[in-house]
Amino acid sequence: MRIITLTCSACGTIVAANELEDNRVMKCPGLKCDNVLRFSDLPEKDRTYFLENQERYEI
């Protein structure tokens, strides 16, 4: 199962795709970081893979 992540360009915090997809648009979870992260920031092939296999990323 591929594990897809996105790295915040401002603080370096790494966020799993399941967290991004849950929120679609979210404030970076890095403390004191105001950067905004979006599911759409992921490369298209990663987004497509994630959405095609979405049920496997849910508990």
Place this chain on the structure above:
Amino acid sequence: MKGVLLSGGTGSRLRPITHTGPKQLVPVANKPVLEYAIEDFKDAGITEIGVVLGHKGRDEIQALLGDGSKYGVDITYIVQGNPLGLAHAAGCAREFVGTDDFVMYLGDNILKSGVADLVNSFESGEYGAGIALQEVDNPAAFGIADVDEHGTVTELIEKPDEPPTNLALIGMYVFSPAVFDAIDDLEPSWRGELEITDAIQHLLQDGYEIDSHVVTGWWKDTGKPEDILEANRLVLEDKQLTAAGIIESGAETDGRIELAQSSVIEDGAVVRGPVSIAENTTIKSGTYVGPYTSIGADSTLDGVHIENSVVIGESTITASGRIVDSLLGRGADIESADNLLPEGRRLVVGENSQLKL
């Protein structure tokens, strides 16, 4: 070599303590459990650490550890979100780890011997992974490793009916980057998680050798209140304790006592170590603090007898009774009901609390 420190989980077995914070920040001998892991990494020469966060306690953990500079390490945060298993947590660290080997450490575990021996054993050969093992009395209740005469793992079996050894996996691993390809090939288990034992089994099937290191000192998973008390006892037993605070002339002290500089043991109090007393805490006359007790910061104890217990901090305890084998959350106050009518105990108790009266 990098470090990956797993700090997710709900801490459900530690409720109500974990209603207000992550289990990894519960103190043992007045130090959050997570800090022991950071120190173990540093002692093993690992200063680049990825801290994997779940849903609970993200801000509190980041506020405590910061960028790691106060510990002499460099911390990157990795948000796993859903608890999809240890292999998923490791997989989330792929970009952080890059082409390095890495140690994966469960953030609610404390290990007497640290991780340096595990790392040295792994680095002595060409291994795909290394696992820490410990001999247990009831191997059927654990994930068990079968090993050959050189300590190389031949098989991993989850809770076997007929265990081939009594060597249980204790949640401390070293991995080469090859594990990430193994994780890519995993499917979720029956419980919907990517299992780290499946990833190791996959490495074995791909022809990688798996090293094992048998841990001889104590190891403690601090997931339950009784585990916190035992970890507290084990750490106090080993830790060098220094009394920098004020011990008044009429106070009776015995054994090893850690007393913060701003704390006081007053005339008429009795303290028998090993005991740890944190900052701005007063042990008043008529109080007895017995062995294997840690009293957190900003607390006052007056007239109580307490032993083998952990008081997390900001507590006022003035009851005249005896408190033993107890874990008291931050800000918990216990007062005397003497002289109150009607007679009886008066409780304001949160969800999931446990009382034995």
